[in-house]
Amino acid sequence: MVSKELHFTKAAEKLRISQPTLSHQIKMFEQEIGYPLLNRIGKKIELTKVGEIVQHEALNIQNSLQSISSQIKAVKKVEIGELKIAVLPGEITDLVSTLCIKFNQLYPNINVFIQSTDQVEKAILENQADFGIGFEFNRYNMLHMTKLYDEEFYLISNQSNGEQKVSCSAALDSSLILFPNMHQCRKMLDKMSIEVGRQLEPIVETSSIESILKLVRNGVGSSVVSRTLYEFFDTEDLFFQRIEKPFLTRAVYLGMKKNSFINYPARKFIKLLVDEIERLGFDTEKDAIASLQSSIL
Template sequence: MVSKELHFTKAAEKLGISQPTLSHQIKMLEIELGYPLFNRVGKKIELTKVGEIVQQEALNIQGSIQNMSSQITALTKVEVGELKIAVLPGEITDLVSTLCIQFSQLYPNIKVFIETTDQVERAVLENRADFGIGFHLNPNDMLQVTKLYDEEFYLISNQSNGEDRVSFSSILDGPLILFPGIHQCRKILDKTSYEVGRHIEPTVETSSIESILNLVRSGVGRSVVSRTLYEFYDTEDLFFQHIEKPSLTSAVSLVMKKNCFINFAARKYIKLLVREIEKLHLYTEKDAINSLKSSIL
């Protein structure tokens, strides 16, 4: 708490103890370790390098205690509890949220919390999520990252020109209805357009996939959406084209803590997720999926 607040009095108040008691406890720990944990500069304090090590190990211990509690709860209550999922904002959020409807019908006594964040790995490491789902997850010695499938992005429109493929540069020539910059699809579009020396100026920006589909239907413009979203929603009246030169794809991965107990709720949700991925015939990593099934499902 002191390392979080960087203030002894505030930390003591949060802990419900007196400031002298807290200072004494810190001092005793410093004596035991043989090194100071904080640099004291007037009324301000900061962690020393040794303090940073102790802080990380303390968080690991705290995580172990929470893990132990989760295991006991999972073993004793089974279908009662909560499920916490971290997910990148954008396309994957729709997939995760839609599956929650089915999950809640199967397990009504399990509360589901979805954290939309661009720091999926941190949410898992800090035990704010049982697992996370995202694109381009960074390697970490404490995390197990399993590639689920390759997401392809389509150009969609309200009429067909008879071609099933379209070059990336040509999609920038007409009016576009796109997600805002925070969405992964938009980030990929912006990055790719920059690489080919172009700049995207959408006619409409909206976070609502239903609005995008309706605007495309009405002829306001075309859009670029993930295959997952295209398959998930009623799009039979729309036409899609594969994008090439370059193609737009991104790997979708599942991230969990290594050697961490996977509770009942997480196992059941991941099972639903894998089943949905296979049903949509996405470009899955067969070996990774099989390994996931054998290890936790």
């Protein structure tokens, strides 16, 4: 706590002990280690190099203790506890949130916390999430990645022109109703519009998929949506055209911290997720999915 707060009084308050008691414990710890853990410059505190090593190892010990507890619960198959999932804002959040309905029916005593964040990777590495789902991860050496499926994108409208496909340029030239530019789907469309030399100017922007579908139904314009979205919403009355030249796709990954234990709630949710992906017939990598399934049994 001292290494987190870098302030003895604040750390003592968080620990609910007196400041002199905390200072004495740190001093005793330094004597046992044989090196100073903190540099005290007036009221300012900073970790020494030895202090940084101790802090790192202490966090490892804390994670190990949490892992022991999780493994014991998994062995006993105790269907209680909590599950923390980090997902990118947008379609993936909708997918995970929808699956929570079935998960809650199966495991009503497990609390699920969905963190919608642009920093999925950070949430996993800092143990804020049991696993995360996103499109791009950088620190592969610290994460175990599984490609879940390739996401396809479609132009949707309330009338059919008889064509099952549409070029990317033609799709972007349509009167479009889109998510705001903070949305992952929109970011991809903005990038694609630059690559094909088009200026993307939607006639309506909204963060609500329900509003987008309602506007399309009423003929206000067309929209570009992922297969994930139209699979999980009532879209049978709308017409879809797959976007090509180039094909508009992206890979969806599941990420977990390497060498970390997969707790019971996470195992059950991942199995539910994989079953749903396969049921919907998404374009998956069979070997990757099989490896993931074997690791969570």
